[in-house]
Amino acid sequence: xxxxxxxxxxxxxxxxxxxxxxxxxxxxxxxxxxxxxxxxxxxxxxxxxxxxxxxxxxxxxxxxxxxxxxxxxxxxxxxxxxxxxxxxxxxxxxxxxxxxxxxxxxxxxxxxxxxxxxxxxxxxxxxxxxxxxxxxxxxxxxxxxxxxxxxxxxxxxxxxxxxxxxxxxxxxxxxxxxxxxxxxxxxxxxxxxxxxxxxxxxxxxxxxxxxxxxxxxxxxxxxxxxxxxxxxxxxxxxxxxxxxxxxxxxxxxxxxxxxxxxxxxxxxxxxxxxxxxxxxxxxxxxxxxxxxxxxxxxxxxxxxxxxx
Ligand code: NAI
Ligand code: 2OP
Numbered sequence: 613x614x615x616x617x618x619x620x621x622x623x624x625x626x627x628x629x630x631x632x633x634x635x636x637x638x639x640x641x642x643x644x645x646x647x648x649x650x651x652x653x654x655x656x657x658x659x660x661x662x663x664x665x666x667x668x669x670x671x672x673x674x675x676x677x678x679x680x681x682x683x684x685x686x687x688x689x690x691x692x693x694x695x696x697x698x699x700x701x702x703x704x705x706x707x708x709x710x711x712x713x714x715x716x717x718x719x720x721x722x723x724x725x726x727x728x729x730x731x732x733x734x735x736x737x738x739x740x741x742x743x744x745x746x747x748x749x750x751x752x753x754x755x756x757x758x759x760x761x762x763x764x765x766x767x768x769x770x771x772x773x774x775x776x777x778x779x780x781x782x783x784x785x786x787x788x789x790x791x792x793x794x795x796x797x798x799x800x801x802x803x804x805x806x807x808x809x810x811x812x813x814x815x816x817x818x819x820x821x822x823x824x825x826x827x828x829x830x831x832x833x834x835x836x837x838x839x840x841x842x843x844x845x846x847x848x849x850x851x852x853x854x855x856x857x858x859x860x861x862x863x864x865x866x867x868x869x870x871x872x873x874x875x876x877x878x879x880x881x882x883x884x885x886x887x888x889x890x891x892x893x894x895x896x897x898x899x900x901x902x903x904x905x906x907x908x909x910x911x912x913x914x915x916x917x918x919x920x
Contacts, residue, residue, distance in 0.1 A: 614639065614640050614670075615638065615639035615640070615684045615685075615853050616639055616640050616641075616642065616682065616683045616684055617633060617638070617639040617640070617641055617642070617683060617684060617685045617686070617687065617849060617853075618641075618642040618643075618644060618680040618683040618685075618686045618687070618718070618722065618725075619641065619642070619643050619644070619686075619687045619689060620644050620645075620686060620687065620688045620689065620690045620714050620718060621644075621645060621688065621689035621690035621691065621730075621731070622643040622644065622645040622647075622650055622651040622654050622655075622673060623645070623650075623689065623693075624693070624835060624836075624838035625689040625693075625730055625838045625841050625842055625845070626643060626645070626687070626689040626690075627643065627654045627658075628838045628839060628841075628842035629687060629689070629841075629842040629845045629846060630643055630654070630655070630658055630671060631658060631842070632842050632843055632845075632846040633669065633846050633849060634658055634659075634661075634662065634665075634667060634669035634671050635661075635665055635667060635669075636667075636846065636850065637667040637668060637669050638669070638846070638849060638850055638853055639669065639684070639685075639849070639853060640669055640670040640671070641655075641658075641669060641670070641671045641672075642655075642671075642672055642673075642674060642679055642680050642683065643655045643671070643672070643673040643674070644673070644674050644675065644676075644677065644679070644680055645673070645675065645690070646675070646690070647675075648675055650673070651673030651674055651675065652672075652673040652674065653673065654673055655671045655672045655673030655674075656671075656672075656673065658671045659671040659672070677717045677718070677720070677721045678721065680718065680721045680722060681721045681722060682721075682722055682724075683721070683722040683725050684722075684724075684725060684726070684852075684853065685725055685726045685727075685728060685849055685852060685853070686718045686722055686725045686726075686727055686728070687728045687730060687845055687849070688711070688714060688715070688718070688727065688728070688729050688730060688731055688737075688741065689730040689731060689845075690710050690711075690714050690731060691703065691706070691707035691710050691711075691731035691732065691737070692706050692707060692710075693732070693835045693836040694732070694825075694829055694835075694836055695829065695833070695834065695835070696829055696830055696833055698829075699788070699789070700732040700733040700734070700787065700788055700825070701733050701788065701914060703731075703732050703733060704733055704736060704914055704917060704918065705917075705918070707731045707732060707733075707737055708736075708737070708740055708918045708920075710731065711731065711737055711740045711741055711744065712740070712744065715727075715740075715741050715744040715745055716744065718745075719745050719747070725751070726751045726752075726753065726852060726887040727741055727745060727747065727751060727752045727753065728753050728754075728755055728845060728848055728849065729741050729752065729753070729754045729755065729863075730754075730755050730841065730845060732787070733787070733788065733914055734754050734755070734756045734786075734787040734863060735754055735756070735786045735787060735788075735863050735875075735876040735877060735878070735911040735914070735915075736876075736911060736914040736915050736918065736920070737754070738752060738753070738754030738863045738865075738876040739865070739875065739876045739911075739915050739920050740918060740920045742865055742876065742920075743920040744920075749864065749865040749867070749888065750886050750887040750888045750889065751886075751887045752865065752887075753848065753862050753863065753864060753881070753883075753887055753888055754787070754862060754863025754864070754876055754878070755841070755844055755845050755848060755862065755863070756786075756787030756791075756861075756862075756863055756878055757782075757783055757784065757787075757860065757861025757862055757863065757878040757879075757880075758844035758845075758847055758848060758860050758861060758862070759787075759837075759840055759841050759844040760783035760787065760791055760793070760821060760824065760861070760878075761781045761782055761783045761793075761861055762840055762843070762844060763783075763820075763821050763824035763840065764781040764783055764793050764798065764817065764818075764821040765779040765780065765781045765798075767817045767820050767821060768781060768798065768800065768805055768817060771809065771813065771817060772800060772805075772808060772809070774800055774801075778800050778801045779798075779799070779800050780798065780799050781793070781794075781797075781798035781799075781805075782794045782797040782798060782861055782880065783821060783861060783878065784861060784877075784878050784879055784880070784904055784907075785877060785878050785903065785904050785907030785908070786863075786877055786878065786907045786908065786910055786911040787863065787878065788907070788910055788911075789822060789910075790903070790906055790907035790909075790910045791821075791822055791878070791907060792900065792903045792904050792907055793817075793818045793821050793822070794900060795814045795818065796897070796900075797894065824837075825837060847860065848860060848862065848883060851883035851884070852883055852884065852885060852887060853885075855884045855885035856883070856884065857882055857883070857884045857889065858882070858883050858884075859880050859881070859882055859883075859892055860880070860881060860883055861878050861879065861880055861881070862878065862879070862881040862883065862888065863876045863877060863878050863879075864876065864877075864878075864879055864881050864888050864891055866879065866891065869891045869893055870893065870896070870901070870904060871901070871905070872904075872905070872908045875908055875911055875912055875915065876911065877904070877907065877908045877911055879891055879892070880892040880894060
């Protein structure tokens with residue numbers, strides 16, 4: 613039987629995720645939104661591209677959660693994006709209300725789904741969805757680390773003028789200004805980047821990664837990034853649907869790993885059919901551990917505001 617993925621929110625990230633997923637023929641896709649007409653129009657438009665793309669992914673748009681029934685995965689992108697001058701944290705209260713509206717409806721229609729949360733501030737929204745859904749921790753995953761790592765990889769490839777295919781990188785921590793890019797674990801064809809560039813260059817790329825979302829917002833002015841975020845969600849969806857056991861940085865609910873308890877923070881996870889099948893614990897230096905704890909502290913403050 614074909615897999616079914618629902619995307620809640622058919623704005624920039626939601627619709628672009630549907631596009632990547634359908635063009636890879638990963639699943640049938642349901643786009644749902646609170647606004648009438650937009651998901652229907654985008655869904656039909658995207659399905660009409662399938663004969664050209666030669667892909668049998670059925671795509672529909674709807675405002676009715678009945679159409680989302682029995683989805684294998686539900687991606688939640690519903691919420692407001694930031695505008696220039698705003699931080700992700702400024703979205704907290706508005707997007708928490710949207711999360712409260714959406715999660716109950718999603719899980720009533722798809723009680724066995726895996727939730728991938730995208731709405732910002734990411735780690736706090738993942739924690740909210742986890743608490744509202746009552747799902748086990750392997751079934752609620754936040755998307756941020758794949759995006760932040762992809763940005764770091766892109767900047768490394770641009771700097772060294774090498775193929776992006778050669779570059780791996782890891783960014784841990786919360787999806788905010790305190791995120792923790794790990795140059796020691798970032799490589800080009802297996803060579804640590806610390807062997808290939810001086811410290812000042814590494815530091816510059818790390819900072820550009822931390823500011824990566826804001827850099828796009830500054831250009832777009834009316835919203836935030838969506839091509840790379842949507843590609844990142846698609847990689848996570850593919851890892852789960854194909855049970856790939858792929859190690860990807862994701863926001864996961866930690867229960868003592870890395871010394872952090874009861875909080876969503878970005879860490880390396882093994883993604884497979886059961887969602888987060890394992891949290892991979894890598895050895896961090898004292899400085900890296902302290903940066904991760906600082907980042908977790910920032911998430912904890914947000915979570916406290918909404919009381920989840
Ligand atoms: P957008 O404004 O283009 O789309 C959001 C959609 O959500 C709109 O179509 C809106 O009608 C819909 N929506 C609002 N309330 C809803 C509800 N109660 N039920 C169903 N749909 C509802 O925004 P965009 O650019 O797609 O971003 C979406 C969210 O994702 C934002 O919060 C943004 O900050 C976040 N984001 C997170 C990233 C990450 O790395 N975790 C990366 C990029 C965006
Ligand atoms: C980003 O990093 C908006 O969180 C989103 O682009």
